[in-house]
Amino acid sequence: MSKAHFGLIGLGVMGENLVLNAERNGFSSVVYNRTFAKTQEFLAGRGAGKQIVGAETLPEFIAALERPRRILMMVKAGQPIDDLIATLSPLLEEGDLLIDGGNSLYTDTERRVAELESRSFGYIGMGVSGGAKGALEGPSMMPGGTRAAYDAIEGLVSTMAAKVSDGPCVTYIGPGGSGHFVKTVHNGIEYGIEQILAEAYDLMKRVAGLDGTAMADVLGGWNQSEELASFLVEITEVCLRTKDPETGQDLVEFLVDAAGQKGTGLWTVESALNMGVPVPTIYAALNARVLSSLREERLKAAPLLALSAGPRFDLGDPGDGMPPLRDACILACIASYAQGMALLQEASRLHDYQLDFAAIGQIWKGGCIIRARLLQRIQDAYTFDAALPNLMVDPWFLAQIRQRLPGLRHVVAGAALAGLPVPCLGSTLDYITSYFSGRLPQNLVQAMRDCFGSHTYERTDCPGSFHTEWLP
Numbered sequence: 001m002s003k004a005h006f007g008l009i010g011l012g013v014m015g016e017n018l019v020l021n022a023e024r025n026g027f028s029s030v031v032y033n034r035t036f037a038k039t040q041e042f043l044a045g046r047g048a049g050k051q052i053v054g055a056e057t058l059p060e061f062i063a064a065l066e067r068p069r070r071i072l073m074m075v076k077a078g079q080p081i082d083d084l085i086a087t088l089s090p091l092l093e094e095g096d097l098l099i100d101g102g103n104s105l106y107t108d109t110e111r112r113v114a115e116l117e118s119r120s121f122g123y124i125g126m127g128v129s130g131g132a133k134g135a136l137e138g139p140s141m142m143p144g145g146t147r148a149a150y151d152a153i154e155g156l157v158s159t160m161a162a163k164v165s166d167g168p169c170v171t172y173i174g175p176g177g178s179g180h181f182v183k184t185v186h187n188g189i190e191y192g193i194e195q196i197l198a199e200a201y202d203l204m205k206r207v208a209g210l211d212g213t214a215m216a217d218v219l220g221g222w223n224q225s226e227e228l229a230s231f232l233v234e235i236t237e238v239c240l241r242t243k244d245p246e247t248g249q250d251l252v253e254f255l256v257d258a259a260g261q262k263g264t265g266l267w268t269v270e271s272a273l274n275m276g277v278p279v280p281t282i283y284a285a286l287n288a289r290v291l292s293s294l295r296e297e298r299l300k301a302a303p304l305l306a307l308s309a310g311p312r313f314d315l316g317d318p319g320d321g322m323p324p325l326r327d328a329c330i331l332a333c334i335a336s337y338a339q340g341m342a343l344l345q346e347a348s349r350l351h352d353y354q355l356d357f358a359a360i361g362q363i364w365k366g367g368c369i370i371r372a373r374l375l376q377r378i379q380d381a382y383t384f385d386a387a388l389p390n391l392m393v394d395p396w397f398l399a400q401i402r403q404r405l406p407g408l409r410h411v412v413a414g415a416a417l418a419g420l421p422v423p424c425l426g427s428t429l430d431y432i433t434s435y436f437s438g439r440l441p442q443n444l445v446q447a448m449r450d451c452f453g454s455h456t457y458e459r460t461d462c463p464g465s466f467h468t469e470w471l472p
C-alpha cells in the first residue's frame with residue numbers, strides 16, 4: 001500500500017476539517033486520535049470514500065506516512081502538546097516534521113523549535129485562523145520555524161490556504177515562535193473588533209432604540225464600505241438579524257452577557273505590557289470581557305447605583321449608516337490593527353523575527369477571522385514604508401483619522417453623558433489623542449518621581465540628568 005502524504009493527530013472539528021481540506025487538495029492522509037472510536041466514526045462518516053486511512057496506534061500512524069513525515073498536531077495547547085511530542089519523537093526519523101496548528105503560547109513554541117531542531121527534526125508552530133469553515137474551505141495560516149522546515153510544507157499549506165487576488169493566505173512568517181506570536185496578535189485584534197461591534201450594538205439599541213433587524217440593516221450597509229467590510233461585521237449582521245425560534249424575538253437578547261476567553265487575548269496584552277507597546281483598545285476589549293464575566297457581582301451592584309439612562313444623543317440616521325457611530329467604529333478598528341501591528345514590530349525587533357508586515361497584511365486578507373477590505377490598505381502602507389512607526393501616520397490612515405475624529409469624539413462624549421460604557425471607543429479616543437500629542441502631562445509624573453524617590457529627570461531646554469530637592 002502506498003504511504004500517505006500527510007498525517008493528522010487530533011480529530012476535533014478543526015482537525016477533521018483540515019484533513020478533509022488536505023485530502024481534497026490531493027494529499028492522501030492518515031489520521032490518529034487518542035480514542036480510536038472517534039477515528040472509526042470519522043472514517044465511517046465525513047472521511048468515508050476519501051484518500052484517508054486511520055491508525056489505531058502511533059507506531060501504525062508513523063509507519064503509514066511517506067518520508068520526510070509531515071505531521072499536523074491539532075491537540076489542546078500546553079502540556080498535551082509536550083506530552084504528544086515526548087511520545088512521538090522516539091518514533092520519528094531525521095528530517096521528519098511536526099506542525100503544531102493550535103493556539104500555542106509562542107514562548108512554548110520557541111522552546112519546542114529549538115529542542116526538536118537540535119534533534120534533527122523539523123518543528124513548525126503554525127497559527128491557523130478561520131474557525132471550522134475556514135479550516136475546511138481555506139484558512140489563513142501563519143507558520144513559523146526554520147526556513148527549511150517551512151520549505152518542506154510549503155506545497156501542502158499553500159494549497160490548503162484561502163486564496164486572495166495576490167496569492168494564498170500563507171507565507172513563511174519567521175523563525176522560532178513567530179508564527180504563533182503573529183496568530184496571538186491576530187486574536188488580540190479580533191478581541192478588539194468584536195468588542196467595538198458590541199459597543200456599537202449597545203449604543204444603537206439603548207441610545208437610538210433600534211431593534212435587531214434595524215441594527216442588522218445598519219451593519220449590512222457598513223459591510224459595503226471599504227473601511228468596514230469584513231467577516232466580523234458580516235457575522236454581526238447575521239447575529240443581530242437572527243430570531244429566537246420560540247418567541248420570534250431577537251435571539252441575541254436571550255444570551256447571557258458574560259464573555260469567555262481561551263487565552264490568546266490575554267497573551268497579546270501580557271506581551272504588549274512586557275514589550276512596552278501601548279495596546280489600549282485591545283486591552284479594553286480584554287477587560288470588558290473580564291468585567292462582563294463578573295455577572296453575579298454586577299447584578300448585585302446594579303441597584304446600588306441605579307444608573308438611569310442619561311440624555312439621548314444623535315447617532316445619525318440609520319438609513320445613512322449612522323455616520324458618527326460608523327466613524328467611531330472605523331477609527332477603533334484602525335486603532336486595533338495599528339496597535340497589533342506596532343506590537344508585531346516590537347516583537348520582531350526584540351526576537352529578530354524579521355517579520356514582513358506587508359506579507360502579514362496580505363495573508364490576513366482572506367480565510368481568517370479578522371479578514372477585512374481594510375487589510376489591503378494595511379498591506380499597501382507597509383509595502384510603501386516597511387519601517388512605518390505606526391499605521392496611523394500612513395497618509396491614508398491619517399486622512400481617515402482627520403475625517404472621522406469628530407464622530408468618535410461625539411460618540412464617546414455622548415456615551416459618557418448618557419451613562420453607557422464604551423471601553424474600546426473611549427480607549428481609542430485616548431490612544432489617538434495621546435499619540436498625536438507633542439506634549440503630554442508626564443513631566444509632572446517625572447517631577448513627582450524625582451520628588452519622592454530622587455529618580456531624576458531630563459529637561460526640555462538642556463541635555464543631562466537632573467535632580468531637585470523639591471521638599472523643604
Ligand code: 6PG
Nearest residue numbers: 129130131187261262263264369
Ligand atoms: C481564529 C480564532 C480561533 C478561536 C479563538 C477565539 O482565528 O480562528 O481566533 O483561534 O476562535 O481562539 O478565542 P476566544 O475563545 O479567546 O475568544
